[in-house]
Amino acid sequence: MPLGEIALLGCVLIEAFGHNETSPMTMHLPADYRVFIDTSGLFEGFVFASGAEHYVALWSEQEAATANAEIEVHIYAPGFVAFAGNGGGEIYAFDEVGAVFMLPMIGMASKSAIKIAGNFFEFAQGFERSVAPGK
Numbered sequence: 598m599p600l601g602e603i604a605l606l607g608c609v610l611i612e613a614f615g616h617n618e619t620s621p622m623t624m625h626l627p628a629d630y631r632v633f634i635d636t637s638g639l640f641e642g643f644v645f646a647s648g649a650e651h652y653v654a655l656w657s658e659q660e661a662a663t664a665n666a667e668i669e670v671h672i673y674a675p676g677f678v679a680f681a682g683n684g685g686g687e688i689y690a691f692d693e694v695g696a697v698f699m700l701p702m703i704g705m706a707s708k709s710a711i712k713i714a715g716n717f718f719e720f721a722q723g724f725e726r727s728v729a730p731g732k
Contacts, residue, residue: 625678626658626661626678626680626691627691627695627716627717629695629716629717629718629721630680630691630717631658633717633718633721634655634657634658639654639655639656639657640653640654640655640721640724641653641654641655642724642725642726643724643725644720644721644723644724644725645723645725646697646713646714646720646723647711647712647713647714650725651683651699651713652683652684652685653681653682653683653689653724654681654682654683654684655680655681656679656680656681656682661678661679661680664679664682664688665678665679668688668702668705670688670690670700670705673705673706674690674700674705674706674707674709674710675707676692676693676707677690677691677692677698677700677707677710678690678691679700683699686701686702686703687699687700687701687702688700688702689713689720690710691717692710695716695717696712696714696715696716697712697713697714697715697716697717697719697720698710698711698712698713699711699713
């Protein structure tokens with residue numbers, strides 16, 4: 598695999614660069630995220646998290662791999678892996694233990710991360726699903 602290429606390995610791991618551009622590292626998407634996507638599909642809509650309503654569009658594992666490479670999360674916010682966007686200049690990312698954070702696209706840095714949930718399951722509990730009339 599060419600150096601710098603982002604690839605999914607067994608739909609579980611994302612290979613990304615570590616602290617320098619010559620040593621790749623492996624980052625995990627948390628199991629609860631993968632299980633949610635496998636059982637419920639990708640969610641796009643509003644989520645109530647950390648006392649506020651936010652918009653979220655979850656990414657597939659391939660989209661996450663591509664986005665992490667393109668926006669260079671590994672450089673600007675080491676220790677985080679992005680998994681969703683809000684369509685308004687911020688991304689959602691997991692830290693190394695699986696907590697959910699919001700990161701700005703402009704001025705992205707680990708110190709700019711705002712924790713909004715302890716894990717993906719906690720985050721997903723805030724998803725606001727609309728129900729069609731009469732259902």
